[in-house]
Amino acid sequence: MAKRNCVVILSSEDEDGTYNAHSSSSSRSYTKPKSKSRSTSISSRGRKKARAWHSRSHLSKLHEIDLFGDDFNEVFTGSKVSAGTQRSFAEELWVDKYKPHSPEELAVHKKKVEDVKMWFEERLRPSKGVYTNNVLLISGQAGVGKSVCSTTFLIWPLSCTGCATQENLEMLIFGALGFCGLVSKSSLLSMFVLAAIHVIASHLGAIVYGWNTPTPVIWQEHLYNSGTGTQYSSKLDEFESFVERVRKYGLLLTSNTGESKPSIILVIDDLPMTNGKSAFGRLKNCLQLLVNSTRIPTAILLTDYGNADSVDYNARCLEELKLSLESSGACKVAFNPITANTMKKILLRICQMEQCDVTAEYVDLIAKTSGGDIRHAITSLQFFCLKPNLMHSLALFPPATCSHGSLKEESNKPVISDDGYSLHFGRDEALSLFHALGKFLHNKRETGGGTEYDHGFVICERLSRLPSKMDVPEKILCQAHVQPGPVADFLHENVLDFLDDEAIDDAWILSSYLGDADILLAKLRGMLCSYNEAEGILQSAAASIAVRGVLFGNSHPLPSRWHAVRRPKLWQVEKASLYKNEVDRLRIPARKRFSSYHMSIMATEYMPMLKLLGNRACGDYHEPSQKSSRGLEMEDFDFNKMDLDEQSRSISDDDIEDW
Amino acid sequence: MLWVDKHRPKVLDHVMVHTEIAHNLKKLVKEEDCPHLLFYGPSGSGKKTLIMALLRQMFGPSAEKVKVENRTWKVDAGSRSLDLELTTLSSANHIEISPSDAGFQDRYVVQEVIKEMAKNRPIDTKGKKVFKVLVLNDVDKLSREAQHSLRRTMEKYSAYCRLILCCNSSSRVTEAIRSRCLNVRINAPTEEQIVEVLELIGKKEGLQLPPGFAARIAEKSNRNLRRAILSFETCRVQQYPFTSKQEISPMDWEEYISEIASDIMKEQSPKRLFQVRGKLYDLLINCIPPEIILKRLLRELLRKLDAELKHEVCHWAAYYEHRMRLGQKSIFHIEAFVAKFMSIYKSFLIATFG
Structure with missing residues (x-):
């Protein structure tokens, strides 16, 4: 009893509201298991609770943790697996089965792996002094191997460096619960995390403590229970008190390990879901405290949901959280989505081990459509192998994403042709805005091959373009989830960088198209409140014209090289001119006494003259703005008041000075 | 006070430039029932001066006692209510506003203000009900909807108030409004x-x-x-005393535009277009209206241009000016014009000089 290695898991299911919100429309491939698992997981919850408690009393029940996996498998196999399938999937999900057991097997980039490894080694080496920052922040989108990587390391470096023997490892994973949300989806996620621990623990011969936080309370449930006197406590409260405990006393369970002090690593896998500013503030404070004062090496895993530039509140919160953690001293490692090549390698390996007969083409396709999410890719592969008849329906579609010509005529065609894949597997990949812009701006086209169209009409040389290498622009726009206005702005800001130096004609053509798009968008002015179908079409048409105009106009695309995509300066200009208008108005109150001038007159006639007149002429001006002895130089005004970012501030200051 | 204000003629008798018009206006006021008026003409020609003098003629010196305030109107627009803020200049007998400042919500302003004026009609010392005058600036910048609602309210409330409309170009005022007003063209002084x-x-x-x-x-x-x-x-x-050689300093933004024009003439490439865009942004930040930028730019370009290109360039300038009014982001259209000019000019250079 003295020396026992224990892995403590503080987790049950993460009610990951944001994840659900983001992906509710995506990952259609899950729909089947999801619908099934909803029923099973609910029924299993009670069971699980009981069992969890049970497992606490019998500390060595390893397999108890696996119950989510069981549920899921149940669902998986319970669903329409055709009898003809030669393999039984009941035993395990491939995601778990082929979980990496050593750092070498990880799909994550070597460099990142090394980073994490270094960090853990440094923190765990007993000889070293006290580190001030004991928090590692691992971020990345879903399924890039954050949990797997960190949990693998919890074991691996220890045994490699020998700084901590396997016997006295304690690990704690906290999957904080959010409240309410779709259960089925998240159970899948947490199953994964749990299974990860499970595998590692068994690898070590460790004992798994299973501690389930109370199941998430749904409001109806709470109402139902309120008669029995159960108090409701939000998951945020629970998380806070947990963090408090960790900060003050270390881990509770260390007491029973006897003489040798075990190395402990705290992994916080999921943060509680917060709703509203105050709750978010609490979470932020609580985490900052943790960063500042914890002595246990702690890894916080954050899942990036989509783009940082998305307007979604939760995504922005997360971004803010990341920044605040970093600023308070946490070390940050960002995991990139797993590259298609790596993914392919792993998938092929799994295929090999499973001896399933999947052609390289399909593996390629799965790897590409998974959007860097390895978990998803493996599940897709399993799903794919599960249903052989799927192959037929798939085979109807050409395996490579078909490239469309840049012809305008084709835009009329509805974009359904290559959506076929996502019905079966692959996630509906969301592109980041910048990715989409990159595609449009770089305008990669097939080389050579001539332009042949089977439309039966001839396009004159001047108007024909080589077929484009990407999907139809509308589809990309759709994936990037952007408003047409910003798209046009971004294209306008950046497109000139991508033009050949001689191609001024191209510049004209595309700027003219951008103008068209602007006119279409301007029709919406003032109608934002009454959104209807027709306006939506107008908007989409505007975006389409902007993008296609840029693609068509740029007839001599430069060979691709690195370009930074800038934020539209137009936005700053609009803000700055509004602000300046205000300032000017305030500065000339004397004018107002007589009659009001339109701002254009102010700007074109009064302001330049006043600048020339300076203070000397306006001695009898008795307005507060004139009191400043610095005169009328525009840069004296406090541009900080403007809610612009640094960059624009410097721009507006400098440029005005140039005048 | 600036000389522009200091030496502004206060009464119709003192008006120097449009004496004829001033005389007629005076007669109009004498006849008691003054129609709605629409003043139009280029900027700096004296429209405002005439209006102010006219108001004084109507209401006496009290018309000069104006107060400036930022007023908020609560407007019921269908399902929701809007708060609109506008600067008004008002005396006991008149209100002056620029409804176009309210952007696309201008139509509500026009209706609301006129309704409100009609509600509290002032009574003069003899207990007689008098007209209130509403001065609307920049009518040509009003949206089409606003102009329509203006037309309706004009008819409905014409018993209570008189409108004085003021704008630069009457062609952008709808026919319906124009026909309901006495049109007064104020041309630029010679x-x-x-x-x-x-x-x-x-x-x-x-x-x-x-x-x-x-x-x-x-x-x-x-x-x-x-x-x-x-x-x-x-x-x-x-500099004073004046010397006959004294330099008259031009407007800084005009200088800047002529600089842009020479930039354009010097090089025609996307890179240069990008630089030009930056300079155009500088102008826009300083609130120079895009129409004026485009007009001035065309003028500067024409000055340096070969005669045979002038016609085509003018055509495109007009084309993009029109599109600019249809659109929202003026920079797109100005830039398209610059690009078109560069393209024309470059092919011209290649054709002439090889």
């Missing part, structure tokens, strides 16, 4: 008239004007009286 005014101001200020000096200012002013007076004052500040 250079001789400007010289006359400047000399009078010089006399009032006790200045010695060298011969031809006022004429030079007038020439530079582009027949804009306000501008002429402003630059006259600037010259006074920069």
Whole structure:
């Protein structure tokens, strides 16, 4: 009893509201298991609770943790697996089965792996002094191997460096619960995390403590229970008190390990879901405290949901959280989505081990459509192998994403042709805005091959373009989830960088198209409140014209090289001119006494003259703005008041000075 | 106070430039029932001056006692209510607003203000109900919807108030409104008239004007009286006594535009287009209206251009000016014009010089 290695898991299911919100429309491939698992997981919850408690009393029940996996498998196999399938999937999900057991097997980039490894080694080496920052922040989108990587390391470096023997490892994973949300989806996620621990623990011969936080309370449930006197406590409260405990006393369970002090690593896998500013503030404070004062090496895993530039509140919160953690001293490692090549390698390996007969083409396709999410890719592969008849329906579609010509005529065609894949597997990949812009701006086209169209009409040389290498622009726009206005702005800001130096004609053509798009968008002015179908079409048409105009106009695309995509300066200009208008108005109150001038007159006639007149002429001006002895130089005004970012501030200051 | 305001004629009798019109307006007021008025003409021609003098003629010196306030109107627009804020200038008998400042919500402003005015109609000392006058600036910048609602309210409330509309171009005011108003065209003062005014101001200020000096200012002013007076004052500040060779400093933004024009003439490439865009942004930040930028830019370009290209360039400028009014982001269209110009000019250069 003295020396026992224990892995403590503080987790049950993460009610990951944001994840659900983001992906509710995506990952259609899950729909089947999801619908099934909803029923099973609910029924299993009670069971699980009981069992969890049970497992606490019998500390060595390893397999108890696996119950989510069981549920899921149940669902998986319970669903329409055709009898003809030669393999039984009941035993395990491939995601778990082929979980990496050593750092070498990880799909994550070597460099990142090394980073994490270094960090853990440094923190765990007993000889070293006290580190001030004991928090590692691992971020990345879903399924890039954050949990797997960190949990693998919890074991691996220890045994490699020998700084901590396997016997006295304690690990704690906290999957904080959010409240309410779709259960089925998240159970899948947490199953994964749990299974990860499970595998590692068994690898070590460790004992798994299973501690389930109370199941998430749904409001109806709470109402139902309120008669029995159960108090409701939000998951945020629970998380806070947990963090408090960790900060003050270390881990509770260390007491029973006897003489040798075990190395402990705290992994916080999921943060509680917060709703509203105050709750978010609490979470932020609580985490900052943790960063500042914890002595246990702690890894916080954050899942990036989509783009940082998305307007979604939760995504922005997360971004803010990341920044605040970093600023308070946490070390940050960002995991990139797993590259298609790596993914392919792993998938092929799994295929090999499973001896399933999947052609390289399909593996390629799965790897590409998974959007860097390895978990998803493996599940897709399993799903794919599960249903052989799927192959037929798939085979109807050409395996490579078909490239469309840049012809305008084709835009009329509805974009359904290559959506076929996502019905079966692959996630509906969301592109980041910048990715989409990159595609449009770089305008990669097939080389050579001539332009042949089977439309039966001839396009004159001047108007024909080589077929484009990407999907139809509308589809990309759709994936990037952007408003047409910003798209046009971004294209306008950046497109000139991508033009050949001689191609001024191209510049004209595309700027003219951008103008068209602007006119279409301007029709919406003032109608934002009454959104209807027709306006939506107008908007989409505007975006389409902007993008296609840029693609068509740029007839001599430069060979691709690195370009930074800038934020539209137009936005700053609009803000700055509004602000300046205000300032000017305030500065000339004397004018107002007589009659009001339109701002254009102010700007074109009064302001330049006043600048020339300076203070000397306006001695009898008795307005507060004139009191400043610095005169009328525009840069004296406090541009900080403007809610612009640094960059624009410097721009507006400098440029005005140039005048 | 600036000279522009200081020497502004306060009564119709003192008006120097449009004496004929002033005379007619005076007669109108005498006849008690004054129709709705629409003043239109280029900027700096004296529309506002005439309106102010007219108001004084109507209501006496009390019309000059104006107060400036930022007023908020609560507007019920279907399902929701809007709060609109506008600066108003008002005296007991008149209100002056620029409804176009409210952007696309201008139509609500027009209706609301007129309704409210109709509600509290002032009563004069003899207990007789009098008209209130609503002065609307920049009617040509009103949206089409707003102009329509203006037309309706004009008819409905014409018993209670009179409208004085003021704009630069009557062609952007709907036919319906124009036909309901007495149209008064205020043309730009001739250079001789400007010289006359400047000399009078010089006399009032006790200045010695060298011969031809006022004429030079007038020439530079582009027949804009306000501008002429402003630059006259600037010259006074920069150097006095005046010398006949004294430089009359141009507007900084005009200089800047001519700089842009020479940039465009020097090189025609996307890179240069990008630089030009940056400079255009500078102008826009300083609130120079895009229409004026485009117009001025065209002028500067035409000055440097070969005669055979002028027609085509003008055509495209007009084309993009029109599109700019249809659209929202003026920079897109100005830039498209610049790009088109560059493209035309470049092919012209290649054709002529190989």
